[in-house]
Amino acid sequence: MEITVEQMYNIENKGHDMGFLKKFMMENAGAAAVKKLVEKLGNVESKNILIFVGMGNNGGDGLVMARHLAGYGAKVTVMLLGTPENIKTEESNWNWSILEKMPSVKLMTGGTIDFNFKPDVIVDGILGTGISGEIREPYASAINYINQTNCYKFAVDVPSGLDPQTGETANIYTKCDMTVTFHKMKQGIPKRPDLTGELFAEKIGIPPEAEEGIL
Ligand SMILES: NC(=O)C1=CN([C@@H]2O[C@H](COP(=O)(O)OP(=O)(O)OC[C@H]3O[C@@H](n4cnc5c(N)ncnc54)[C@H](O)[C@@H]3O)[C@@H](O)[C@H]2O)[C@@H](O)CC1
């Protein structure tokens, strides 16, 4: 069953109100995403994994992925597309503060594209269901860099720039090899297999009761 983006937000809020807090959804989302990625690639030990992180909760999922991938022995670099003070949500902030205590993950901020390594894998945690309008900087430069770089590309929830409700694209968008969306498929995502690559919808622990009155 495919759902709307509005239904997803309502289910998320209802689950949160039931006590299954958004930080737990985010944890499960990041963990599920890493599980699919590692299943696909096999051993990620010593692989250079570059994670682009937007300022909303799509980025927060990327931050969770960074911690899990470090646990698998990957060489993880996080590029936060803004400054830490401007991270928008409590759960994303909480995950950033954990990474600040982890020298095994390299943290970069601001979005200036200048990397002294070639990534084996890029994780696109730039924009998810919160997208609106044309892509602004520094997100636009990050998306261009992703599209110009030849490596395996993984989209968190939806390729950034693709509207998960309509399936329409903004002025620029990422083209990925795998996309893992969360809880249930959103209506617009399967319309663009050319951008999503392999597509999966993974459960993140939201109680089915959180759907009551919404689906
Ligand atoms: N709904 C749910 O149940 C869950 C959602 N999660 C994640 O949370 C995401 C949604 O998080 P948010 O609502 O914070 O939204 P996003 O993280 O998708 O984006 C919101 C941010 O992007 C900025 N933005 C929007 N359009 C832009 C544009 N065109 N150019 C530049 N910046 C733009 C906004 O100012 C805002 O800061 C989902 O895609 C998913 O990855 C997960 O944590 C798991 C649970």
Ligand SMILES: [K+]
């Ligand atoms: K994304």
